[in-house]
Amino acid sequence: MNATDLANQATAAANRALDLAEAARRAAEAAAPIAAAAEPFLYLLTIFLMACFVGYYVVWSVTPALHSPLMGVTNAISSVIVVGAILATGLSDGIAAKIFGFLAVTLASVNIFGGFTVTRRMLAMFRKKG
Amino acid sequence: MATTLSTLAYLVASVLFILALRGLSHPETSRRGNVFGMIGMAIAILATLLHPGMGGGGIALVIAGLVIGGSIGVFVASRIQMTALPQLVAAFHSLVGMAAVFVAAAAFYAPESFGIGTYGHIHGGSLVEMSLGLAIGAVTFSGSVIAFAKLDGRMSGAPILFQGQHWLNLGLGILLLVLVIAFVATGNAVLFWLIALLAFALGFLLIIPIGGADMPVVVSMLNSYSGWAAAGIGFTVGNILLVVTGALVGASGAILSYIMCKGMNRSIINVLLGGFGTTGGTAAAGDAAAGDRVPVKAGSPEDAAYIMKNAQKIIVVPGYGMAVAQAQQVLREMADLLKKEGAEVSYAIHPVAGRMPGHMNVLLAEANVPYDEVKELEEINPEFAEADVAYVIGANDVTNPAAKTDKASPIYGMPILDVERAKTVFFVKRGMASGYAGVDNELFFRPNTMMLFGDAKKVTQEIVQALQR
Numbered sequence: 001m002n003a004t005d006l007a008n009q010a011t012a013a014a015n016r017a018l019d020l021a022e023a024a025r026r027a028a029e030a031a032a033p034i035a036a037a038a039e040p041f042l043y044l045l046t047i048f049l050m051a052c053f054v055g056y057y058v059v060w061s062v063t064p065a066l067h068s069p070l071m072g073v074t075n076a077i078s079s080v081i082v083v084g085a086i087l088a089t090g091l092s093d094g095i096a097a098k099i100f101g102f103l104a105v106t107l108a109s110v111n112i113f114g115g116f117t118v119t120r121r122m123l124a125m126f127r128k129k130g
Numbered sequence: 131m132a133t134t135l136s137t138l139a140y141l142v143a144s145v146l147f148i149l150a151l152r153g154l155s156h157p158e159t160s161r162r163g164n165v166f167g168m169i170g171m172a173i174a175i176l177a178t179l180l181h182p183g184m185g186g187g188g189i190a191l192v193i194a195g196l197v198i199g200g201s202i203g204v205f206v207a208s209r210i211q212m213t214a215l216p217q218l219v220a221a222f223h224s225l226v227g228m229a230a231v232f233v234a235a236a237a238f239y240a241p242e243s244f245g246i247g248t249y250g251h252i253h254g255g256s257l258v259e260m261s262l263g264l265a266i267g268a269v270t271f272s273g274s275v276i277a278f279a280k281l282d283g284r285m286s287g288a289p290i291l292f293q294g295q296h297w298l299n300l301g302l303g304i305l306l307l308v309l310v311i312a313f314v315a316t317g318n319a320v321l322f323w324l325i326a327l328l329a330f331a332l333g334f335l336l337i338i339p340i341g342g343a344d345m346p347v348v349v350s351m352l353n354s355y356s357g358w359a360a361a362g363i364g365f366t367v368g369n370i371l372l373v374v375t376g377a378l379v380g381a382s383g384a385i386l387s388y389i390m391c392k393g394m395n396r397s398i399i400n401v402l403l404g405g406f407g408t409t410g411g412t413a414a415a416g417d418a419a420a421g422d423r424v425p426v427k428a429g430s431p432e433d434a435a436y437i438m439k440n441a442q443k444i445i446v447v448p449g450y451g452m453a454v455a456q457a458q459q460v461l462r463e464m465a466d467l468l469k470k471e472g473a474e475v476s477y478a479i480h481p482v483a484g485r486m487p488g489h490m491n492v493l494l495a496e497a498n499v500p501y502d503e504v505k506e507l508e509e510i511n512p513e514f515a516e517a518d519v520a521y522v523i524g525a526n527d528v529t530n531p532a533a534k535t536d537k538a539s540p541i542y543g544m545p546i547l548d549v550e551r552a553k554t555v556f557f558v559k560r561g562m563a564s565g566y567a568g569v570d571n572e573l574f575f576r577p578n579t580m581m582l583f584g585d586a587k588k589v590t591q592e593i594v595q596a597l598q599r
Contacts, residue, residue, distance in 0.1 A: 041255055044365055044373050051374040054148055055381030062154040064481065064506050067386060067488030068215060070154050071353055073167055075222045077147050078356045078379040080171065081229050082196075083140075084367045086178045087243055088236030089195070090188030094249075097240030102191050104232035107225045109199025110206075115222060116168050117207035118215070122492050123164055126157040129500035 069122045076115025082108035139177030140371035146170030147375055151382065157501050174371055212496045213453045216349055216485040217281040223352045224274030227333075230267025230359040231326055234260050237366055238322055244367040250317060256366055257314045261325055263362030265306060268329030269336070270355040276337040277348050281485055287342020295339060296403065302332050340401065342485075343450070347390045347401045349486045354383025386487050393481030393507075395533075395543040426562070429580040431589055434521075434556050435596030439471055441518035441554075445510065446477045447547055448494065450484050451524020451559075455586035458497035461523065464590055465499070467597040473518075476503050478510040478547050480528035511548045520552035523586050526565030532572050539569055555579040558589050 062070050082105055089101030146166045153163015175196070179189060210218045237260060241247045246256040279285040306328050313321040340348055361376025391398050438444060446465065452458060465475040477499065483490045494504055505513075514520060522529055529549040532539040549555055550573055557579055564570050573579055582589045 040368055041365070044368065044370065047370055048361060048365075048373045048377050051144075051377035052381050055151075055378040056385065058148060058151045058378070059382045059385045062151065063156060064389070064479075065488060065491040065501055065504060066154045066157065066160055067389075068219075068486060068492045069160060069164075070151070070382060070488070071219050071349070071386070071486065073150055073154065073164060074353055074357065074379040074382045075219060075226065077150065077167055077171065077375050078226050078353075078360045079229065080143070080147075080174055080371055080375045081226065081233055081360045081363055083174055083178045083369060083371060084233040084244075084363050085195075085229065085236065086175065086192050087181065087367065088233060088240060089192050090179070090181065090184040091243035092188075092236070092240030094240045097236040097243065098188070098191065100232045100236035100239065102195050104229040104236065105192050105195030106199040107229040107232070109196045110203040111199075111222050111225050111229075112171055112203065113200040114203030114207040114218075116164065116171070117204050118210065118218065119164050119167075120161070121208070122212075122215075122495070123157070123160045125492065125495040125498075126160070126501045127495070127498070128157075129502055 065126070066123075069119050072115050072119035072122060076112055076119065079108040079111035079115065082112060133182065136177045136181055137370065139173050140369065143170040143174040143177075143371055144374040146173070147378060151378060212492055213456065214282070215489060215492060216345065217278050219486060220274050220278040220281055220349055220352065223349075223356050224271050224278060226356040227267045227270030227272075227274060227352075227359060230263055230356075230363050231271065233363050234264040234267065234366065235322070235326075237363075238319070246366065246368070252317055254314055257317055258310075259362055259365035261310045261313050261322075263359055263366050264322070265310065265325055265329040266355055266362055267359040268326050269333035270352055270359050272330040272333030273337045273348075273355070274333075274352045276334055277345060277352060280337075280342055281345055281349075287345075289341045290338040295335070299332065299335055302328060302335070306332065336402070339403070343482075344394075344401050345485050346482055346487055346489075347387055347394075347398070350383050350386035350390055351398075351402075352383070354380050354387060357381070357383055390482055390487060393545065395541070395545065426574045426581050427577075427579065428583055429556075431582060431592035432596045433580065434582055435593045437554055438468055438473070438519050438521075438556075438593070439597065441468075441473050443513075443517045444468055444473050444475045444519045444521060445514060445517045445549075445552065446475065447520060447522040447525050447529060447549055448477060448479070448483065448490055449523070449525025449528065451526075452586055453484060453489070453493055453524065455524065457523060457587040457590050458493050458499075460587055460590045460594060462494075462497040462499050464594050464597065465503075467594060471597075476505055476510065476513070478505055478507070478514075478520075480507055480525065480547055481545075483525060483528060507545060507547060514548040514551040517552040518554065520549045520555045521558070522549060522555065523558045523590065526559070526571055527569070529573055530565070530569065530571045532569065541569060549573065550576055550578070553578060556582055558582045558584070558586050560585065 085101050085104035085108055088097050089105055147170045150163045150167030153159045237244055241252045247253050280287050309321055309325050313325060337348060357376045357379025361373050361380060364372025364376050387398060391401060468475055477494060479490045491504055495501060527541055529547050531550050533541045533544045533546045536542060555578055
């Protein structure tokens, strides 16, 4: 084996390495949007699952006597969906989004104010003996 | 996309919402909890309004919506009768569902507002989340409308059943899934609205077979759905507060549904398939029983007043019939008079009494019954053996001893109040009709039972008059 062959082999190996690096770079590029999209989802999913556990334990600690007020409160807070409605109404320029956003804000507001009001009324009635 | 500051505000709001639920562990802390909830909501709304890029016109529109919706909400909620609470809650659930549909539509037509793409080019993942939020929201809406109509007496509470009902629902469910897949693949607007329409139909069809007295489960379940819809929208628009709150509400409704089902010893599937209380089998059992039974012992309100005057320990067992007759106020008057005579009065609440979880407790609280006199099933059951009198008013199936002994009974295995152990049982009832489950209550025929026939309110009023004499 002479020096020229060795040099040729080295060049070939180097070229192959370059090709591999290029393929790896392309693969990484292709995967990047998926990773970028998956990351916020996984982040939200983590929060979601944790919140499910918190909800589970907190709700079991609610006394059965207050299950109706519990429904009132959960009804009010589930209307936090108003946040999405406000963003749609305030941020978009499109007329469709503005109309849907406005309708959603109105419906959710009925719940927010109605839910907290009726819960307050219920809770005000729970009094101790004497 | 949310800024650091608004994310922080959403975090604070989430914690306040958790504290609002936490406060409900005791009546004394519950009022403060509700205030926490209101503060949390105010923070969430303000933080969103301060979002950079909010146009002046948009803010004006939002405030208009808040004022219009808020006034309607406060107006309705301050006027509603406490007996009508279940239908109010059902109506409110339908609004959350519809709001979820509208937010999904807004996100579909203006995805750039939420950073999930541009119109017609929304990211695939966001389309999945959007269609979930949309479908659950739409089911919540139409399901709650039916629940509202049944609870409010605008449609019959009787289950509506037809041939092939469950197969139709299953078919529609599969079709919905296919539409969702097609929508995620294409992002087509027509498919978006088809999903909404189909989910509306499905919500409607899912609730019509369920009978009136199963509504506590339905209301709890729709409460849960409204939470999952909010969480679905939260995923779509990438908002942690919606995701957290949706999970809290979803978990809460699911637990309440579970408690209600356990209170009836039925699986959620059994409740959802519906038609309970209409099967022909129970009628035969009733006929057989009626044949060689001793006649029931009927008494007058005066008799009842005399016996209760001499009683030491009295347990009142209220049911939905009490609420229908609006007898809670006069019931409390009766209890006050008996307490003056030196008796100890307490109230026994079955988990499924009333038309929504905890409904009886609210009605009694409204009639100024102190909450420490009102007890849950596990707590009060051992006390019946020591009780001189059990006063059953507007309840039936939840006192039926057949649930403990008769394996053929449709209510076998259901936890019941051990009313029959009391020395004397007064059973206030309009007539001898069977309860919701369509079964005879053998308690009527027991030697220690005295039937007080008549309207719950009228009978109790007459007892009050007799006690005052």
